[in-house]
Amino acid sequence: MLRIRNLEAGYGRLKVLRKVSMHINPGEIVTVIGANGAGKTTLLRTVSGLLNGKGGEILFEKRDLRNEPPERIVFLGCSLVPEGRQVFAPMTVRENLVLGSYVQYRRKRKAEAEEDLERIFGLFPRLKERERQLAGTLSGGEQQMLAIGRSLLSRPRLLLLDEPSMGLAPLVAKEIFRHISSLRKDLGLTILLVEQNARAALGIAERGYVLETGRVVLQGPSEELLANRDVQRAYLGVDLNGNR
Amino acid sequence: MYWDRDKECMDREELEQTQFERLQSTLNRVYAHVPFYRKKFDREGITPESVESLSDIVRLPFTTKEDVLANYPYGLFAVPLREIVRIHSSSSTTGTSVVGYTRNDLKTWSSLVARVLTAGGVTKDDVVQVSLGYGLFTGGFGLHYGAERVGASVIPASSGNTARQIQIMRDFKTTALVSTPSYAMLIADTIREMGIPVSALSLRYGLFGAEPWSERMRQRIQEALGIIATDNYGISAVLGPGIAGECMERKGLHLHEDHFLAEVIDPETLKPLPAGEQGELVLTTLTKEAFPMIRYRTRDLTRLLPENCRCGRTGRRMSRVTGRTDDMLIIRGVNVFPSQVESLLHEVAGGESAFQLVVDRKGPMDEATLLVEAGADPSFEWERRQTGVLAEAIRKRLAHDLGIALEVKLAGEGTLERVEGKVRRVVDRRML
Numbered sequence: 001m002l003r004i005r006n007l008e009a010g011y012g013r014l015k016v017l018r019k020v021s022m023h024i025n026p027g028e029i030v031t032v033i034g035a036n037g038a039g040k041t042t043l044l045r046t047v048s049g050l051l052n053g054k055g056g057e058i059l060f061e062k063r064d065l066r067n068e069p070p071e072r073i074v075f076l077g078c079s080l081v082p083e084g085r086q087v088f089a090p091m092t093v094r095e096n097l098v099l100g101s102y103v104q105y106r107r108k109r110k111a112e113a114e115e116d117l118e119r120i121f122g123l124f125p126r127l128k129e130r131e132r133q134l135a136g137t138l139s140g141g142e143q144q145m146l147a148i149g150r151s152l153l154s155r156p157r158l159l160l161l162d163e164p165s166m167g168l169a170p171l172v173a174k175e176i177f178r179h180i181s182s183l184r185k186d187l188g189l190t191i192l193l194v195e196q197n198a199r200a201a202l203g204i205a206e207r208g209y210v211l212e213t214g215r216v217v218l219q220g221p222s223e224e225l226l227a228n229r230d231v232q233r234a235y236l237g238v239d240l241n242g243n244r
Numbered sequence: 245m246y247w248d249r250d251k252e253c254m255d256r257e258e259l260e261q262t263q264f265e266r267l268q269s270t271l272n273r274v275y276a277h278v279p280f281y282r283k284k285f286d287r288e289g290i291t292p293e294s295v296e297s298l299s300d301i302v303r304l305p306f307t308t309k310e311d312v313l314a315n316y317p318y319g320l321f322a323v324p325l326r327e328i329v330r331i332h333s334s335s336s337t338t339g340t341s342v343v344g345y346t347r348n349d350l351k352t353w354s355s356l357v358a359r360v361l362t363a364g365g366v367t368k369d370d371v372v373q374v375s376l377g378y379g380l381f382t383g384g385f386g387l388h389y390g391a392e393r394v395g396a397s398v399i400p401a402s403s404g405n406t407a408r409q410i411q412i413m414r415d416f417k418t419t420a421l422v423s424t425p426s427y428a429m430l431i432a433d434t435i436r437e438m439g440i441p442v443s444a445l446s447l448r449y450g451l452f453g454a455e456p457w458s459e460r461m462r463q464r465i466q467e468a469l470g471i472i473a474t475d476n477y478g479i480s481a482v483l484g485p486g487i488a489g490e491c492m493e494r495k496g497l498h499l500h501e502d503h504f505l506a507e508v509i510d511p512e513t514l515k516p517l518p519a520g521e522q523g524e525l526v527l528t529t530l531t532k533e534a535f536p537m538i539r540y541r542t543r544d545l546t547r548l549l550p551e552n553c554r555c556g557r558t559g560r561r562m563s564r565v566t567g568r569t570d571d572m573l574i575i576r577g578v579n580v581f582p583s584q585v586e587s588l589l590h591e592v593a594g595g596e597s598a599f600q601l602v603v604d605r606k607g608p609m610d611e612a613t614l615l616v617e618a619g620a621d622p623s624f625e626w627e628r629r630q631t632g633v634l635a636e637a638i639r640k641r642l643a644h645d646l647g648i649a650l651e652v653k654l655a656g657e658g659t660l661e662r663v664e665g666k667v668r669r670v671v672d673r674r675m676l
Contacts, residue, residue: 003261018293019296023265215269216269217272218269219265224348224351
């Protein structure tokens with residue numbers, strides 16, 4: 001579904017991604033783990049068109065996304081849930097969600113957009129309860145659900161999630177991961193999940209890539225990465241003697 | 245039957261993307277963690293980033309057996325020793341090479357051997373007798389854990405004591421034999437000598453590797469033991485068994501290309517050869533953690549078969565290994581280099597002496613004779629030769645250092661066959 005080869009990206013003269021290659025097959029959950037500054041967010045920003053790559057290719061369903069503007073990429077079926085949720089605080093939950101339906105409204109599919117909205121409320125009953133509440137008054141977990149719901153309203157086939165568990169209490173984070181897992185089951189979505197919480201991310205993903213200073217240094221099935229001592233030490237909080 | 249259908253039948257496009265991703269991450273890791281590779285890459289002005297496609301692999305330097313020996317014991321490991329959970333090694337007079345495996349490596353290894361076994365007919369209902377050496381050699385343990393992974397009942401019979409092997413085979417109702425092809429021949433001959441009818445055995449499959457053999461030998465083994473015999477390939481420096489194996493079609497060995505990148509090069513020019521042409525097999529590991537290998541020159545001669553196989557596996561096939569690019573001989577499963585024989589002779593006899601190694605196979609096993617010419621060197625003491633003491637000393641020394649018993653005969657000066665003035669050092673009369 002998504003195939004990235006030799007992707008290079010950065011800010012000004014700063015190189016962040018150094019020839020990154022990865023792929024996602026339809027229906028997979030794939031995670032990218034790595035420390036702060038490894039290039040995880042840059043990767044998602046480049047795929048979603050918010051940042052221009054400097055070299056390499058990004059093929060989404062065989063179409064090169066590299067010179068497409070972000071709104072076009074959403075239109076093509078690839079939607080980003082940004083880091084830090086980025087909900088519109090002074091607007092209501094419902095208004096935030098309707099903004100996500102922009103693509104559907106552009107296609108003059110108002111009825112479908114309204115059905116979709118009801119579906120999102122079905123997936124996240126908490127959002128339904130707070131439909132008229134201002135987004136800024138929601139808890140972190142609820143804001144994350146809102147950000148995911150808003151992305152889903154563009155009817156993506158590939159969802160890019162940037163650190164959905166950031167700043168959330170462990171129990172809330174767990175709930176978010178449960179939701180992400182069910183998105184694939186219920187909606188048949190393909191998911192690229194970028195996370196610092198490596199254990200939780202590898203827990204729901206089939207495969208993972210480990211990004212270190214802009215390079216992929218390890219990749220493989222999740223259970224293999226979980227068993228790798230470098231991953232354990234660097235990202236799972238396991239000490240040199242194998243204790244947690 | 246497949247062990248891991250998704251991987252073994254992956255479409256070529258996804259396979260090549262996977263290979264490339266894995267190659268990149270392997271290069272990033274060896275460059276960061278193995279000084280040998282970093283120095284070698286730096287010297288040639290190469291960084292992991294200069295490899296932008298699978299075909300760019302040709303820009304990377306080769307790794308040879310000598311490199312492995314020079315980094316004895318742990319110099320090529322990419323992880324600290326505490327992460328190594330298994331060590332294997334192989335020795336020769338030129339040195340000892342040591343290979344290590346992490347927990348993940350062992351898991352991968354056993355699953356790749358499971359692919360080979362499944363392709364060769366083995367299922368969890370089989371009773372598998374592993375008649376390969378257990379120990380530092382990768383063969384026994386490699387096949388053992390693969391067979392356990394399949395879920396078969398595994399008998400770690402190890403090698404040797406043929407009569408007992410046959411008794412086990414009969415009493416334990418072995419259905420699959422794992423050994424070298426020459427040992428399978430010996431078992432077949434011994435069974436006949438013991439007067440045991442093949443019908444008294446439950447054997448159905450034979451999985452053979454670790455030495456070159458021929459189609460003719462396969463036919464003989466299949467007929468004598470009433471089994472389906474498949475060939476499999478491995479080399480310790482790269483993994484051990486599990487690199488490639490034949491399917492029921494028995495028309496070449498499927499390489500596990502999601503874990504190894506295979507090239508065939510011209511051993512003289514070192515340039516890659518087009519598919520179908522015979523040359524030296526060069527392997528790069530794509531998933532190994534402990535002991536990654538970049539462009540390892542196996543010295544094994546083979547060719548990559550361009551056609552697709554009827555079995556549905558997409559991994560390209562290599563033809564059976566037909567020989568070696570160096571002059572290495574495999575005698576009774578032991579690697580012997582004429583250059584080793586030369587240096588040992590030099591030490592024992594105290595001078596240059598012409599010699600000829602004659603290998604033949606009259607029965608099931610190899611017979612090797614070393615003919616040593618009485619040289620012009622005065623240090624050759626005629627008397628010692630006459631009494632056979634020297635021959636005995638040479639025999640003992642070779643047995644000790646090479647791990648193989650050769651018959652040693654002394655020949656008169658100038659009696660050995662010469663081609664263009666040079667003695668033919670190896671006369672291989674074996675008809676495989």
